[in-house]
Amino acid sequence: MPMFEFKCDKCNHIFEELLTSNELQKEMPECPECGSKKTKKQVSSFSSGTDSGGCGPSRGSFG
Numbered sequence: 001m002p003m004f005e006f007k008c009d010k011c012n013h014i015f016e017e018l019l020t021s022n023e024l025q026k027e028m029p030e031c032p033e034c035g036s037k038k039t040k041k042q043v044s045s046f047s048s049g050t051d052s053g054g055c056g057p058s059r060g061s062f063g
């Protein structure tokens with residue numbers, strides 16, 4: 001099943017949409033959360049990128 005993962009650029013909500021590659025040529029789907037069209041297709045990968053979030057093994061304690 002051609003499931004694609006999208007991420008809303010507005011509320012950062014991640015959702016899945018069943019689209020064909022043809023559909024993707026048109027426009028991105030709306031965010032089911034806020035209804036924004038500013039969604040981006042995510043790469044089909046489980047592990048997320050390394051963004052400065054705050055999770056992970058903290059090495060060395062300050063103070």
Ligand SMILES: [Zn+2]
Pocket residue numbers: 008009010011012013031032033034035036
């Ligand atoms: Zn949204």
